[in-house]
Amino acid sequence: MKRTLKLLAAILPLILISFGQAAASQQVRIGLYFNSTSRTNAVLQSASLSNTEGLSVSLLLTETVRLPLTYTQVQIAPLAAGRNMVQIEAGRTPDEVLIAAREARSRGFIAYLVYRSDSSGLPYKAWVEGIPATVRALGYPTAFAAATQGELLILNDPSMSDIGLITDGRFPDGRSLLLLTPLGSRPTRIAAPGQFTRNYDGAFELSVSNSRLAVVNILDLERYVLGVVPFEMSDSWPLEALKAQAVAARSYALANLNKHRALGFSLCDSPGCCQKYAGFDERFTNSLRAVSETAGRVARFNGRVSELFYHSNSGGNTENSEEVWANRVEYARAVSDPLSVSETLVTHLLSRANNNTAFPARWVRTHQREDLQSILRTTASLDVGTILEIASLARSTGGRHTRLVVRGTAGEVLIERHNIRSAFSLLRQNPESGQITREPLPSTLFDVVPVHHAVHVAGAGGVVREIPLNSAVYLSTAEGNKSIDTGTLDVHLSNGTLHRVVSRVPMAFSFQGRGWGHGVGMSQWGAFEKARRGLNFEQILRFYFQGITIE
Numbered sequence: 001m002k003r004t005l006k007l008l009a010a011i012l013p014l015i016l017i018s019f020g021q022a023a024a025s026q027q028v029r030i031g032l033y034f035n036s037t038s039r040t041n042a043v044l045q046s047a048s049l050s051n052t053e054g055l056s057v058s059l060l061l062t063e064t065v066r067l068p069l070t071y072t073q074v075q076i077a078p079l080a081a082g083r084n085m086v087q088i089e090a091g092r093t094p095d096e097v098l099i100a101a102r103e104a105r106s107r108g109f110i111a112y113l114v115y116r117s118d119s120s121g122l123p124y125k126a127w128v129e130g131i132p133a134t135v136r137a138l139g140y141p142t143a144f145a146a147a148t149q150g151e152l153l154i155l156n157d158p159s160m161s162d163i164g165l166i167t168d169g170r171f172p173d174g175r176s177l178l179l180l181t182p183l184g185s186r187p188t189r190i191a192a193p194g195q196f197t198r199n200y201d202g203a204f205e206l207s208v209s210n211s212r213l214a215v216v217n218i219l220d221l222e223r224y225v226l227g228v229v230p231f232e233m234s235d236s237w238p239l240e241a242l243k244a245q246a247v248a249a250r251s252y253a254l255a256n257l258n259k260h261r262a263l264g265f266s267l268c269d270s271p272g273c274c275q276k277y278a279g280f281d282e283r284f285t286n287s288l289r290a291v292s293e294t295a296g297r298v299a300r301f302n303g304r305v306s307e308l309f310y311h312s313n314s315g316g317n318t319e320n321s322e323e324v325w326a327n328r329v330e331y332a333r334a335v336s337d338p339l340s341v342s343e344t345l346v347t348h349l350l351s352r353a354n355n356n357t358a359f360p361a362r363w364v365r366t367h368q369r370e371d372l373q374s375i376l377r378t379t380a381s382l383d384v385g386t387i388l389e390i391a392s393l394a395r396s397t398g399g400r401h402t403r404l405v406v407r408g409t410a411g412e413v414l415i416e417r418h419n420i421r422s423a424f425s426l427l428r429q430n431p432e433s434g435q436i437t438r439e440p441l442p443s444t445l446f447d448v449v450p451v452h453h454a455v456h457v458a459g460a461g462g463v464v465r466e467i468p469l470n471s472a473v474y475l476s477t478a479e480g481n482k483s484i485d486t487g488t489l490d491v492h493l494s495n496g497t498l499h500r501v502v503s504r505v506p507m508a509f510s511f512q513g514r515g516w517g518h519g520v521g522m523s524q525w526g527a528f529e530k531a532r533r534g535l536n537f538e539q540i541l542r543f544y545f546q547g548i549t550i551e
Helices: 002-022 094-106 132-137 221-226 239-255 285-293 343-351 369-380 419-423 524-532 537-544
Strands: 027-031 047-060 064-078 085-091 111-115 124-129 152-156 164-168 178-182 188-191 198-200 203-209 212-220 299-301 362-368 387-395 401-408 411-416 426-429 436-439 446-451 454-458 464-468 474-477 480-483 490-492 498-503 508-514
Touching: 027 221, 047 203, 064 094, 064 212, 085 094, 085 132, 094 111, 094 124, 152 203, 212 221, 221 239, 221 285, 239 285, 239 299, 239 524, 239 537, 343 524, 362 369, 369 387, 369 419, 369 508, 387 446, 411 419, 524 537
Parallel strands: 111 164
Antiparallel strands: 027 212, 047 064, 047 178, 047 188, 064 152, 085 124, 111 124, 152 164, 178 203, 188 198, 203 212, 362 508, 387 401, 401 411, 426 436, 446 508, 454 464, 454 498, 474 480, 490 498
């Protein structure tokens, strides 16, 4: 073990050197804490950033202005309305007012350097917390109540070793105003109430929108890819699978650099919208090696960078892009992918710790009828009354449902393509943040099996009785009492006249499926199994994407 650790210690600096050299020119902007439902990253009440080597502070004006402030830890939030602030000084440059702000701090005030663009020509100001009359009585005769209206951003030093900072929340055109940049090479730790805490490389733009804080991470492309690979795949997976994921993540990023341009960043960190980006973790040495050994390499089709789609498990067949979404992508064609559901993979899935299912290769999700009716009403605004049947009207080349009908006592509805997964979503609430998220069906590659525990019999006088299926059911006819099949929907007399109706209403519906995800492009578990059987990353990618080149 010691010998292995020494070897890793020797190799890691070499990987980091080549890694940094390969990525120096390309930067990406990532919206952190992105909510894919509300389509915004302005969701935080506050955030804490810390870096042991320090964070510099800059204003992104016509030219970037670095302020004479450095922090190792900051707490940032929108400035609460009604907070009492008093202005004691103003100037054209930060240096003019910084002395006044620090002097006020030395006299016991909670003081701030402030930037507010206004018509005074003196955008930099010194503010202190308090009441104007009190501040004037304590040695600032010209002090007056500061104008705190509008969306402002306040930055505090928890250690109280220096003054704080207050700025406009953002420019009128939506651009961020505040930039925090690490002084060294160590990652910055970010924490937020009700959210995850992670370490990130690069710099951070901060802004306020609708009284919520937004954070954008700016970093080199290769460092971004390193923050994707071990969170889209396990770092323990075969190296060639990780390399395939690195090329796919890099290609996807470059093909989608303008996806969130209107929001002020390139990509977001949500796997439900872009790719799962979770920052830097030095423990993921296999992923670091995979990214380093494929540095700069992307997939191309007809000379253009390809958007390489991927999903967890194909269920045995990938899908044509136009059968899941609207557009046909020439290099994303359906292929038979038996290794994604091979017995060796299923055995591996079953052998994992604390796992007793073959998910995501195979899965079963069963809903009580009443629960399913509630799910359809809540997640898809669909109400068909009591559900009688869920039937497929069309399937794709890979066997996935493309048109599904739900029939009920109040009518029927048609659900198509990717809406099928979301229509049957479960709603789950985050116990920490309270945020409600949807958990869709794992895939649209499934069979619907109605579960019957009873039949409903309309008898004399229209009285409906519920009879368990394991009970004998008899119908009284002119020919005497006769036992009937409880699976029969309708019962007729021998002369063809309808006499009684036996309604077999499912008590539940079981979705028995394969795969996880949309099914287009690379199956990550398929890549895992192919790498275990000796294929390299280029062979894996060319299997799933026809006609591409890796350059």
